[in-house]
Structure formats: C-alpha cells, structure tokens
Amino acid sequence: MTNQSTQILLIDDDPIFRLGLVTALEAFADLDIVAEVDTATAALERLTTLLSQEQVNLIILDLALGRSLGSPLTGLSLCQQLKIDYPNLPILLLTAPSEPSQLTAAKRLGVEGYCAKGCAINLIVEAIRQVKAGESYWQMLPTPANSLPPPRWHTQLRQSGLQQIEAALKQVTAQLQQGNLSRLDWLFWTGRRRELLTARWLVNQLLPTDSGLVPSNNSNSPAELQPRLNPSSSRPPVPQNRLRPSPTSALSKTSSEALQFQPSTPQAMTLTKLDSSLANLTNTPLEIDILQVERRRELLRTVLYKFEEMLDALRFSQVTMEQLTQKRSRLLHDLWQVSLTDFFGQYSTLVIGNQTIEMVDILRQDRDIVQTAILDKIPLVIELLGNRLFEAPLMIDNVSYPAHTPEALARAELLLQNVIIQVANGVIQPLLNEFSDIEIIKHNFYDKRLMSSREITRFRNNLSWKYRRNQYIDEPKAIFESRYNLFVLSEIGIKKVAIYSPRRQELEQLQGTQLAVTIAYEFRDAIAPRLRGTVGWVGKGVVYVLTQVLGRGIGLILRGVIQGVGSAWQDTWFGKNGERGK
Numbered sequence: 001m002t003n004q005s006t007q008i009l010l011i012d013d014d015p016i017f018r019l020g021l022v023t024a025l026e027a028f029a030d031l032d033i034v035a036e037v038d039t040a041t042a043a044l045e046r047l048t049t050l051l052s053q054e055q056v057n058l059i060i061l062d063l064a065l066g067r068s069l070g071s072p073l074t075g076l077s078l079c080q081q082l083k084i085d086y087p088n089l090p091i092l093l094l095t096a097p098s099e100p101s102q103l104t105a106a107k108r109l110g111v112e113g114y115c116a117k118g119c120a121i122n123l124i125v126e127a128i129r130q131v132k133a134g135e136s137y138w139q140m141l142p143t144p145a146n147s148l149p150p151p152r153w154h155t156q157l158r159q160s161g162l163q164q165i166e167a168a169l170k171q172v173t174a175q176l177q178q179g180n181l182s183r184l185d186w187l188f189w190t191g192r193r194r195e196l197l198t199a200r201w202l203v204n205q206l207l208p209t210d211s212g213l214v215p216s217n218n219s220n221s222p223a224e225l226q227p228r229l230n231p232s233s234s235r236p237p238v239p240q241n242r243l244r245p246s247p248t249s250a251l252s253k254t255s256s257e258a259l260q261f262q263p264s265t266p267q268a269m270t271l272t273k274l275d276s277s278l279a280n281l282t283n284t285p286l287e288i289d290i291l292q293v294e295r296r297r298e299l300l301r302t303v304l305y306k307f308e309e310m311l312d313a314l315r316f317s318q319v320t321m322e323q324l325t326q327k328r329s330r331l332l333h334d335l336w337q338v339s340l341t342d343f344f345g346q347y348s349t350l351v352i353g354n355q356t357i358e359m360v361d362i363l364r365q366d367r368d369i370v371q372t373a374i375l376d377k378i379p380l381v382i383e384l385l386g387n388r389l390f391e392a393p394l395m396i397d398n399v400s401y402p403a404h405t406p407e408a409l410a411r412a413e414l415l416l417q418n419v420i421i422q423v424a425n426g427v428i429q430p431l432l433n434e435f436s437d438i439e440i441i442k443h444n445f446y447d448k449r450l451m452s453s454r455e456i457t458r459f460r461n462n463l464s465w466k467y468r469r470n471q472y473i474d475e476p477k478a479i480f481e482s483r484y485n486l487f488v489l490s491e492i493g494i495k496k497v498a499i500y501s502p503r504r505q506e507l508e509q510l511q512g513t514q515l516a517v518t519i520a521y522e523f524r525d526a527i528a529p530r531l532r533g534t535v536g537w538v539g540k541g542v543v544y545v546l547t548q549v550l551g552r553g554i555g556l557i558l559r560g561v562i563q564g565v566g567s568a569w570q571d572t573w574f575g576k577n578g579e580r581g582k
Contacts, residue, residue, distance in 0.1 A: 006031050006132045007055055009047060011078070012062040012094075013038040015334045016306075017117070020313035021060075021094075023323055024121045031128060033060075040066055040073035044081065051086070058132050062117075063095040063102060076106060083110045092131045094124065103138075113137035121318055165200045172196060266413035267308060270420070270489060274300055279493035285462045286487070286494070287425040287432065295445050299427060303339045303420040310335055311388055321392070324385050331385075332375040332423070333367065340364070340427045350438065359435070366430035373467060374426040377475075379484040380501070384415040397500050414497065418486040421494065432460055476514040479503045 008025075010033050012018050018036050025031045034055050037043045050056040059082065065075035073081075079091060092113040093106060103114055113131040115124050116139055123139075130137040175189045261268035278296050280289050288296050310331065314324075324331070341360055348359040386392035391403035394411045401408040435441045442451045450459055478485055483498045 006128060007050075007057050008033045008128070009043070009050060009056045009059050010036045011038075011040070011043045011059065011065060011075075012036075013065055014062070015337055016310045016313045017062075019327070019330060019334055020317035020319070021124075022317075023314070023319045023327065024317035025125070026323065027318075028125055031125065040075075040078040040081075043078060044085075047082075047086070051089075057089070058128065059089060059091045060094050060128070061091055063093050063106060076102060076109075079106050079109050079111055090131045090134070092127055092137070107138065115139055118316065121316070161203045162200065165196055165203065169193065169196050169200075261308075264409070266409060266416045267304065269413050270304060270417050271301070273417075273489035273491065274304070276489065276491055277493050278489075281490070281493045282487070282496040284487075284496065285459070285466055286421070287428040287463065288421070290428060290432065290446055290450055290456075290459060292445065292447050296424075299339075299343050299424045300420055302343050303335070303423045303427070304416075306335055306339045306342065307416070307420060307423075309338075311385075314385070314389055319389070321382075321386055321390065324382050324389075328381055329371065329376060332378065332381065333371055336370060336375060336423050336426045337364065337367070339423055340430075343427055350435065350440070352438070362434050363430040366433055369433070370426040370429055374422055374429065377470075378419055378422045379486070380415050381419065384412060384419065387412050395501075398502075411499075414486055414488050414499070417488045421487040421489075432463070436460065472513050479506045 008031065010018055010021065012021075015038070018038075022033050022036070025033060035046050035050060037046050047056065047059075061075055061078065063075040063079075065078060066073060075093075075095070079093075082089065082091060087110065090112045092115065093103070093111060094115050094117060096117045106114070113127050113136060115127040115137065119139075127137040127139075172189055172193045175185075261271060274297055278293055278300070280286055288299065291299065314331075319327075340363055344360050344363065346360055350357040350359050383392070383394060387394055387403055387408065393400045393402050394408045395401075396407055396411050401411070403412075431441065431445070436456050437453055442456075446456075450456060474485070478498075482500060482503050484501050486497050486499060487494055488497055489495075
C-alpha cells in the first residue's frame, strides 16, 4: 500500500448508494474502496482484518447507519467505538443532512469530516483527499442566521397540523395500551398509528421549522413509522407460525410512494397500468401468480420505485455507458436485493415451533439461483438504462429513434415493465423455494385458489417445467428468430409481446441441446417447402391415377357389366313373352 493511495472502507446500509459511489470513484486512480459493509457489527469485524493487513486508511460512514433498522449500534455509536479503538483512523461522514446536534456530537468525538449525500462527486473527492491528508472538512450546515424564516402562515399551518396529529396519536396510543384488544383491533390501531406517524414525518419534511431542520421531538425518521417489536410492547402474544412484520417495511413503501412521475413518461404509464387486475394473460406461469392481487401490485410498485432510486444513484455517481455494461449483473442483483428486503421487511421473522427464522436472510441465500435463472436473462437492460440516464436513442426494427420520440418512449415503457415483472418474479422465487407451504406465508401472501398443498406443488412443477422449456426450447428458438419475448402490462393484465432484435452473437455461442434445437428448426425450415412441394406433386399424381386411370377404368368395367346384365335380362324377358305368344 503506497502513501499516496487512499484505501477506503465504505459503511452504508443502502446497496444502491454504495454501488453508485464505488462506480463514481473508479474514475480516480488514487481512491480505492477496498471493502463495503452494511452494518456496524460487520464493519468492526471487517476492519480488524483490513487493518491487520494494512489495507485501509480511511472510513466513509453514513451517520444514519442502523437507525432505520432499529439497530442498537447506530452510526453515531459506531463513530464513538471507532475513535476509541482506532483514534488515528480518519472518518468522513457521507450522510444525508442531519440534525446539527448529531453532527456536532460526531465532531466532538473526533470525526474529521462531513459531506452531504447528493452533492457533486468532485466535492466528495475533495473531502476524501483533505481528510486523508489529516485536515478537517465540514460542509456548512443550514442555521437560522443564514436562512430566511418561513412566512407566518407557513408556521401556523405546521403547528396546527402537528397539534391535530399529536392529539390523534394520544388517542391511538391509549387504545393500544388496553390489554384486552383482539388481534384484529390491534392490527387496526397499529395501522392507524403508522398513518399518523407518516403524516407527522411528512409535515416535518414539507413544512420545516425556522431553522430549516426538523426539531428532535418531532423529527421522526422513516425508521419510526412503525412501532418497535419488543417484549414490552402492548402487542398480543405471537402465536406459533406467525409472520412478524418488519418495523421498517411499511416506511420504505410510504416514502417511496411519495415519488412523483412526469405524465406520459414510461414510469408514469407503468404506474397507471399497475391499477389493472394484473391477471396473467400469457400461457406462461409467472412466480408472482401465486400472490394475492394486492400483494402482486404492491410488489411491482416496490420494484418500480426501487428502480427509480437506482437511477438516481447512478446519476449521482456519474456512471458511463461502459461502466453500465460492466456492472449489469450487480445492478440487477442490487435491485432484486433492495426490492426483496423492502417487500418482506429487513427484520421479518418466522416463528415456527420454538425456532425463530430471519426470513430475509434465508431468502437472500438463493441469490445465485435467481441471478442465473431470471436476472441474467432480462434483455436490453443496458439499452433501457442508457435511454433513461443519457437519453440514448433506442433501436426499433433496425431504426434508431431519439429518446423523446413516441416510438422510443413506447419501447422504453415495454422494457421497463419487463424488468419490474422479472425482478418481481425473482423476489418470489426464493419464497417458493424456502417457505412455500408455511401456513402464515400462505395466508399473508398467496391467492386463495393456490393455497392448498396440491395446488402449490402443481404451481411449482409448472414453474420447473417453464424453466426447462425456456432453457432448451423457447430461448434457442427466440435467438434463432432474432427476437425477445417481453412480459408487459396492459389495461387488463400481464401479456407477452415479441420484439425484433439481432441476436447473431448469441446464436453463434449456442451449444449442446440448445444448438440441436436451432438445427432442428433450420432443418424444418429448409426441408418443409420442398417436402410440401414433393407431397403436393405426388398427391396430384395419386389423384390423377385414382380418378383418371383407375376411376375411369373401373367406371368402364362397371358400365359394361351393367349393360351386359341389362341386355341379358332384356333378352330373357322378351324371349319368354314370345313363347307365351305362341
């Protein structure tokens, strides 16, 4: 390790942001992210190994680490631990704008620098280099002195709204403190509490205080939008086989759904079509078919919003088209991972008998299967990303259409819908592999028509056959025919469409059974016209022989026989009459 090289340990629980930062820093030869971790515990474990090998000399840390997940060791606590154990190791806080008290506490602990997420990459690079050189780098925070106070009506509206929300929260809390609530009543009041917490958080974000920052007593971060799960909670006892929801799962959906899309854009059109019945109108079984309609819609929306967040992270990182191609698999993997975590909840647990299972951790273990069977087979992902990030034109039937033309927008919409449907399939595949016949899973997620063990087994068998057929028949055929099959949304459900795209390189790489399938199709195409011509010629000859030769011959013979019989009968008849006359 040279003195000029900056070896960085990145600590952030957002995989998409980590990917964006890693990609952005690849353009700077003196900066190298040697490791990434997403929890404080993992950071301490990894740091011990890296320091023993002298492979790290700077830490980039998100101050909000662990806060949204209810972790006891948050970013600020980790700063304190790091400064106790490694006082000479510089730390740069790369975090969203936080409360001054949090940043002041971190600075008092000895943290060397702070830079806000979302600022230009050049500023982040400058901060890294300055902190590495032993200097301090702290961006200026908004204060009452350098910001204009909001108008009076603004303040009155905020105070009035918060007062109403706090009054309603007191009523809901009083209801939850009753010990005789039924499970249904408990679910209702906890849902009501989530709504009020969400409203309070939005008021604080949209109508901030005079300082421009949210005060500590009302600054509920997204992590607080659901009640904590702990033994002292007023929640009724959890029965066996009960799925414990994550304390953060609803929050990510609430904050994601605050995203607004411009009208007539691919994402806006896709969001509109998600209000359809989402019935599968194809002849191909999809993993998401197992879900209840509302769960299906919720999952597809989650993937859509996470895809948009990924685009924002890539714009921040100033990624290039070449880097997109290199990171295609990781982009799809991270999109799948954050969608799975958000849909099921980071800390969702299954209580089965005396065993408590971390659901998401088990589902993530199938990442290689999902990557190979689903994610790596999603077509034209780089073209879609290039169109959305760089306004690159799209090729449609060998014609290039600029990004904002109706043709390009329609094609981008199809590609986007195929991505979110396939990633959603990837989210459900591990569930079917690991927890397919768990009762609480079936009641919380499955369509009522597919809840019996027999129907689940049949459904999984159909999916297994689909993978085999796709691998050995459908995919080679699509490559040979230069097309891609896409799953898209319509006003009445999910349908399959085929689009033309040259796939010559893939065709040349086919081997084994897949190659044999294409040869069989080529042989059929080569021999079929000639075989049909030969059969047609032979058929005409057979018809001629049967009708003109044999038919006429048989006809003449029969006519002669009939005439002979008729003549003999006539002679006999008249002969008898002559004798009678005599």
